[in-house]
Structure formats: C-alpha cells, structure tokens
Amino acid sequence: MSLTLEDVRRIAHLARIAVDENEAADYLRQLSGIFSLIEEMQSVDTTGIEPMSHAQDVWLRLREDEVTEPDRHESFQSVAPQVEAGLYLVPKVME
Amino acid sequence: MLNSSLKELAAMLAGKQISSVELAGEFLRRIKALNPVYNAFVTLAEEETLKQAQAADEMIAAGRGQPLTGVPVAHKDIFCANGWRTTAGSRMLGNFVAPYDAHVIERFRQAGTVNLGKTNMDEFAMGSSNENSHFGPVKNPWDVRAVPGGSSGGSACAVAARMAPAATGTDTGGSIRQPAALTGISGIKPTYGLVSRYGMVAFASSLDQGGPMAKSAEDLSLLLNVMVGFDPRDSTSLQREAEDYGRDLERPLAGLRIGLPREYFAAGLSTDVERAVQAAIGEYRRLGAQTVEVTLPNTRLSIPVYYVLAPAEASSNLSRYDGVRYGYRAPEYRDLADMYQKSRAQGFGPEVKRRIMIGTYVLSHGYYDAYYLQAQKLRRLIARDFSEAFKHCDVIMGPTSPTTAFNLGEKSSDPVQMYLSDIYTIAVNLAGLPGMSIPAGVGDDGRPVGLQIIGNYFSEAKMLNVAHRYQQATDWHARMPEGAKAGG
Numbered sequence: 001m002s003l004t005l006e007d008v009r010r011i012a013h014l015a016r017i018a019v020d021e022n023e024a025a026d027y028l029r030q031l032s033g034i035f036s037l038i039e040e041m042q043s044v045d046t047t048g049i050e051p052m053s054h055a056q057d058v059w060l061r062l063r064e065d066e067v068t069e070p071d072r073h074e075s076f077q078s079v080a081p082q083v084e085a086g087l088y089l090v091p092k093v094m095e
Numbered sequence: 096m097l098n099s100s101l102k103e104l105a106a107m108l109a110g111k112q113i114s115s116v117e118l119a120g121e122f123l124r125r126i127k128a129l130n131p132v133y134n135a136f137v138t139l140a141e142e143e144t145l146k147q148a149q150a151a152d153e154m155i156a157a158g159r160g161q162p163l164t165g166v167p168v169a170h171k172d173i174f175c176a177n178g179w180r181t182t183a184g185s186r187m188l189g190n191f192v193a194p195y196d197a198h199v200i201e202r203f204r205q206a207g208t209v210n211l212g213k214t215n216m217d218e219f220a221m222g223s224s225n226e227n228s229h230f231g232p233v234k235n236p237w238d239v240r241a242v243p244g245g246s247s248g249g250s251a252c253a254v255a256a257r258m259a260p261a262a263t264g265t266d267t268g269g270s271i272r273q274p275a276a277l278t279g280i281s282g283i284k285p286t287y288g289l290v291s292r293y294g295m296v297a298f299a300s301s302l303d304q305g306g307p308m309a310k311s312a313e314d315l316s317l318l319l320n321v322m323v324g325f326d327p328r329d330s331t332s333l334q335r336e337a338e339d340y341g342r343d344l345e346r347p348l349a350g351l352r353i354g355l356p357r358e359y360f361a362a363g364l365s366t367d368v369e370r371a372v373q374a375a376i377g378e379y380r381r382l383g384a385q386t387v388e389v390t391l392p393n394t395r396l397s398i399p400v401y402y403v404l405a406p407a408e409a410s411s412n413l414s415r416y417d418g419v420r421y422g423y424r425a426p427e428y429r430d431l432a433d434m435y436q437k438s439r440a441q442g443f444g445p446e447v448k449r450r451i452m453i454g455t456y457v458l459s460h461g462y463y464d465a466y467y468l469q470a471q472k473l474r475r476l477i478a479r480d481f482s483e484a485f486k487h488c489d490v491i492m493g494p495t496s497p498t499t500a501f502n503l504g505e506k507s508s509d510p511v512q513m514y515l516s517d518i519y520t521i522a523v524n525l526a527g528l529p530g531m532s533i534p535a536g537v538g539d540d541g542r543p544v545g546l547q548i549i550g551n552y553f554s555e556a557k558m559l560n561v562a563h564r565y566q567q568a569t570d571w572h573a574r575m576p577e578g579a580k581a582g583g
Contacts, residue, residue: 011455016414016432016435017439017440017451018437027448027449027452030449031453033511034510034511034514035453037398038402038453038457039399041396041399041466042469046469046472049476052475054331055288055527055528061327072194076194077420078192079191079192088420092431
C-alpha cells in the first residue's frame, strides 16, 4: 500500500489537525515508513481467529440508579478556555 | 537516607528519627539542586508537599500511621491530582489544573504518602526516550548524553538520581519497564485491570496500566499494595480480594522454572545486553532455578499490531482535545472547524499528531478490516503464545530493551527505529500480562541493563519474590549514578 498526499490531507481533515503543504509532505514520508512496518501484518492468515479487543473478559457493570456526582460545574469550568454564565463558548456555527 | 529502602524510611518516620516534613524537605532540596541538569520534574508545589508532610507527621503522632505514611512519592504527570497542574507532557494541557484526584493519587493520599511533585514524560505517554515532552527531554543520570527511556522517563530519572524514594509510572507498551531498565531501577507493570485508570490521562485504554517504579522489588511490593484496588469508576477495573504483594518475597527459588523465549535472544539483541542478561540467568541457576527454552513465535508481529491498535485507541481518546472544555485553544481562528484544527495542530507535538493520523486512517472507512480487525486477531495469537509458554514455566525472562540507553537525538528523527526498541515489552501489554524490569549489570558503555521478568496473570507476588531473591544475592539495584552524588 502506498499513501498519497491526497490521503494525508484526508486523514488530517478527519483528525481535525491543520496541516500545511510542507508538513503534508513530511507526514507522507513518515507515515509511509510506519505503514511499511505495519504491512507485515498482512502476511499472516488469520482466518477463523476471533479478534481480541481486550486483555480480560470484562463486561460493563450495572450499578444502582443513584446520584454519585455532585454538581461541580464551577470547578470543572474553571479550566475551560472560554465560559460565560455556566456555558462553554465556541465560535458561532449558525447565522 | 538516599539509598534507604521504603521500609527503612517508614521505620525512621515511625521511630521519630526524622519527620516527614524533614524528609520531604531533603528531597525537595535535592530536586532543586539536580533538576536543572536532569529535567525530571515538570511541576513542584513545595508548600502543598510540605502541608501533606505535616499532615502525615500528625497521622504518625496520633498512631494512625500506615506502612508508607510520610514517605514522599513523585507522580508521573499523567495522574490528575486535585489542584496540581497535570500536563501529560503536552502543550495541550500546559495550563490544566486537575479539579479531582486520580484513583491512584487518592490511594496514595489515603495511605498518607506525600506528593513530591509531578514528573516529566513523553507527550501523552507516546515515546520511548522522553524526547517527545513539550517540557524538554529528561537526561539519564548515568550519562547525561543518554536518554532515560520513556515514556515514564522523568519518574525513572527521579528514582535513579535519588531525587525521590519512589515514583509512579504508566505502561502502555513498555513505558515503566524500558525507562526502569535504561536508568538502573526496578519497575512493574501489573496485570491489566489491577490499577484503576480513573484520572490517568488516557492514551490507549485497552493497554494503559499504572504501576510503581523504585529502587528494589521490596519497595515495589509496598507501593503495589497501595496502588492496586477495585474502582467502580474504571469499567475495566477488576474486583478481586486484596492481597499483600510482599507476602512471598523471601520464598526460596529452588525448583523455579524460568522460560527463556528463543525470540528474545535472537538477532537485534546487542551482545553486551545479552551477556548481562545471561549472567543474571546464571545467578538464578545458582539460586536453584531451572531454565527451559520456550517460544513466542509471534513476537515480531507485536510491533505492527501495537502500532495499529494503540494509535487507533489514541485517535479516539484524544478527540476530546478540541479547545472547548479544557486545554489549549488557538489564539486566532475563523470558525469552529478552524478552531478545532488549529488548536489541535498547535497543542499537540509531532509524535502525537503522527499517531492520531495513523489511528484515524486505520479506523477509516474501507481500511478497518485490513488493519484494525487484522491487528485484533493477531493480538489473540500473541496472547496465546504466552499461555502456551506458561504451560512449561513459572516466569519468563529476557532483556527489557535490545540495547542500553541510546544517545539523545540518536533515534528521534526516525519513528520506526524508535518503535523497534520496544520489541520485548509490547507483547506483554497486548496480552495484558504483568511484566517488570530489574537492574542486572551494565553494558560496554557502562549504562544499565534491565532484566525483564514476565509473569502469568495475577502472579505479581511471585514475580516480586523472583526479583527480590536476585536483589538479595546481587547489588546492581543498590548502585547509584556518579552524577547523583553531586546533589549532596
């Protein structure tokens, strides 16, 4: 598999990371190197092997439906870039 | 005192030979003297540290002391500690003051230990040299030209240079074991699920596991007793009976079966590391252990599998950094999309962006089966290799890292070369097994060599026993780097 500059731009867009033309060329070179390492996986026939997503067989626990978290929005919002009247501020998305 | 074990420090505290305030003050003094050279700590909060020490002294005076009450411990800057800046080595979290405690921090607080400061690390724990930190690289106390390993490089350096009696780390692909090996200290990554990930900045959630780093296996056992425990706030936390990880330390090793994986002693292992590891295994034979050759045939696949799964999980975990609720926001932007893209481009460093992009790609439409699913299937084969091997042995041993500490800058321009240095540690995370590294000699360059000990699930007490007996018979773990003596 070989990546193209177009792939790099598409991935950067999906990842929401701004990448300029010079950086795109660097990423192309570095990611291609990493993918050639990753390609080695394709040499193994894994037909019939069950995918392993986790080290232990765990399942989501159920808990009682009770309040566990107090309202701490002030302290949580104290680390936000921009807050007003208890709301997070972002640039306008609709005119 | 610098070389005292945690047990000795605790006895001095309990016997009122030294107060916790004095002890913390002494280590803070050393940090201030040595940190300008080593850069192991990114945040100190002297007043808060001394306040915690004062509280510990009161606990001891009131007869409410526990085994580690009053002992100072440094924490990797990946663990949220209420009121402390917690950066994960990233510009993205450069101004993030945690509004709550991680479960690990909570446990240490309840145990009465004193938070000595937050240690440097590769950004979001992605790296094997600590060169990926936004706060600059950490130096190896054995040779300042060398890296300390990563990603828990600051914690490793702090313990090796005796700036802290012990520290916490996290290990996703070797990030406790490899820096422990490269700086001549001991570190253990427990079975996945034993230490809660709550409040530990996430990298790859199915692999991340916290663990202790210290001068000896005995110290690790005491720290593990504090760190391990069920936490309902981590959905993968395991609910098990509490155990004393030091209960088997003194058990003789006669009859112990050590598995030596053929693949861990093959091409790629440098001769000086191999010589040191073989000498350590020779010592184990003298202690009554037997060795048996085992095979882990899918070892070479662990690197490609890891570099699909870990970036995939990272790309998902790190999508939370969008400049809205916390973390870095770009100063200028046109609209919301531009704000996301610029905040992430400026807030993340190069290695983190590379991994997010790899992860985004392997999870994207049309590539999922070929990469992500294939990697998960191979993960199963890698885990099976270990269960086969453990039919023939009690523990597995080999090198932690193929070389001693490499020089700063030596591998930083080539990500693939850097990734290959994790060949012996990654498979352990993929399988979810416990693994540790203990100092076992030096290489031709005088830099430390680590012996890796891999155990079966939940066999930490056995592994610590195996490590402790070696440390009773040898003194590699007690050696202190020359440079650290400058700290007075």
